[in-house]
Amino acid sequence: MIALTAAEIAEITNGRLAAEPGTTPGSVVTDSREATAGSLYVAKPGETADGHDFVGAAFERGAVLALVEHDVADDAGRNYPAVVVEDAVLALGALAAEAVRRIRARREAGGARLTVIGITGSAGKTTTKDLLAGILGAGGGTDGSAEGRSEGKTVAPQGSYNGEVGVPLTVFKAGYDTRYLVIEMGATGVGHIRYLADMVRPDIGVVLGVGSAHAGEFGGVENIAIAKGELVEALGAGGTAVLNLDDPRVAAMADRTAATVLGYTSLPARDGRPDRVGGECVRADGVELNTGGHPEFELLLPGGTDPYHVESRLIGAHHVGNLLAAAAAAHAAGIPGAQIAAALSAQAAASRWRMERTERADGVTIINDAYNANPESMRAALRTLADLGRGRRTWAVLGAMLELGPDSIREHMAVGTQVVRLNISRLVVVGREARSLFVSAVNEGSWGDECVFAETADEAYELLQAQLAPGDLVLFKSSNSIGLRHLGDRIAWPPQATGTAAEGSAL
Incomplete structure (x- = not known):
């Protein structure tokens, strides 16, 4: 976590500093049991428990500052060092947005880059995130700088941290040495992904698919498509929208972004799907499952290079889309094709209970x-x-x-x-x-x-x-x-x- 003083935290969150801590926080936790020496503890209200009830426990474990929605006092009646805000979760998001802004500015001032990659979709987000982080962790992008050609630090979520709390917690793992920040974005309603995208300002946005998961909460599949497309709407003209051309609702999002479109598909070239979005395409040719149920295919990247053989360690043909999405995002980040294929072939599932x-x-x-x-x-x-x-x-x-x-x-x-x-x-x-x-x-x-x-x-x-x-x-x-x-x-x-x-x- 980049260093933010209590006064800076109060200013960024429009909060009130109730009591000054003795030191600057060095990490952020939302669970008092995870507090360690130097933590900022965020006391968010929950469905079954109120985080304010555990402020004392967090300080006992080493927290030095709390982010709260009302003053909390110890047994002696003294207020704990805290910043009092109207909404702790929104304040957490404001801190994450400022962290991304500062990291990006510091790195650009030093001639380096921070590349933020957002991933959303009704299924496959965590697997794709894990695959992409594995590719990026093997080496930096080719942005022309010495730093870009060397190994760069990659930060990605643990498990499925993809909501209004999980995304900030991922951001706080990043520092001024972070080259790639991979963000998984989930939603249960229209506007949720827009909020997350405004927080992290992605350079590359990946949309995997529009399915019927959470259709009841969204009010229908069409609303899911609206929500998932908020990611590519947030991209600037210098960004890249990575779209699944095998999903018509995702392919149609090409009209909703100012960014360059990079599609991916496992369908034969004669289907003409890349032409529908007017952009380049990443392909899987000759897909088959080996005797272990692992997909194998030839990976075709834009630029006319020879294909790269991928022999995945994941189980099931449905993972071909996730593999292609990770490959396309890595290609957009400037990773060489040979490195992409080697990393895809080397990785098993990194998160539990996925095949x-x-x-x-x-x-x-x-x-x-x-x-x-x-x-x-x-x-x-x-x-x-x-x-x-x-x-x-x-x-x-x-x-x-x-x-x-x-x-x-x-x-x-x-x-x-x-x-x-x-x-x-x-x-x-x-x-x-x-x-x-x-x-x-x-x-x-x-x-x-x-x-x-x-x-x-x-x-x-x-x-x-x-x-x-x-x-x-x-x-x-x-x-x-x-x-x-x-x-x-x-x-x-x-x-x-x-x-x-x-x-x-x-x-």
Whole structure:
């Protein structure tokens, strides 16, 4: 974190300095348990707890300043050193915006650059972010400066820090030596991405897709398209908009940006999709899955260079789009093609519960893709299960896809139908929110013990423990709050396997 004095923090946030700290904060936390010596603790109100109740705990752990919405006193009646603001979350965003401004200005004054890359989309944000950070972390861009040609520090979010709190926390990890700042941007309504983009001022904006995730919150898919397009609207004429040309709603965003458009597609050149946006294109030619379910293809970059072979360690054909998006963003940042392809081929999944594969000692294979789910990612995961499961007994353990609005029942029924048509051997549906998925599978012709409904994860666990056999391949998939990722972990590492040869790898 760049140094900001308490007085500067008060000025930037239009706050009131309640009590002066003895030292300048060196880090920012929003959880009092994460406070360390020199922290600025942000006391934000939450759904179940108020951060103001933990100001004292933060100071006990070493915090030197708090960002609060009202004065907080210790047991002796003395106010803790704090800046009092109207809205702690908005104040956090203001501090992040100032941090980006200062880093950019300092680096430009020294003849260097800060490149900010924003990534949004209904699915694939975290995987693409991880891939891109891996490419950029292997070396700097070719901006003509000595610093640009050398290794540059890359800062990217931990996990899925992509909202109004997570984005600032990512920014505060950056310093004056940061060359690339990768920002994942999520939203649950129109205007959210605009707010984040105004905060970090991206140079490159990547839009992966417009799906039906959160359609209920947004009020429909068209509103999702409006919201995702806010990222490219925020780009200046000197920026680059990286657009998924295989998604018509994303391709149409070319008309909403002043930036240069760089498309990406896995479709053959004869489809003419790059012509639709009038820009250059990154392509995947000859896509195929190897025996491990990993996509391989020839990467074609603008400029007429020879193709680069990519052999990914990710699982599933649906990751081709994420690989291309990361490649396109890296190309826009000036990274050489050979470096892009080598980094893409070297990386496994960096974040948990994204097609995370575990081989149990007894020969059962677990694929835990239950970090999140929407109709598009659910269909992709099931196709991967079917592809990998040829000659094996396959299990789909599925929970609800949340926030789909009025389309929820229809979308769950479509998934149940797909499970049967893909000839998945066994279906276990967990939780009442997903019961329509179970009903549709039964109606499609899944009978007897081929399709089972479990009210709870514990019930599903007992069933799986009793019936899984060597050679079985099991997929876990649900929305995050349903929690099937934890059920997947319980099955991947059962009690009797503790300390034995159950081996997990995120692929």
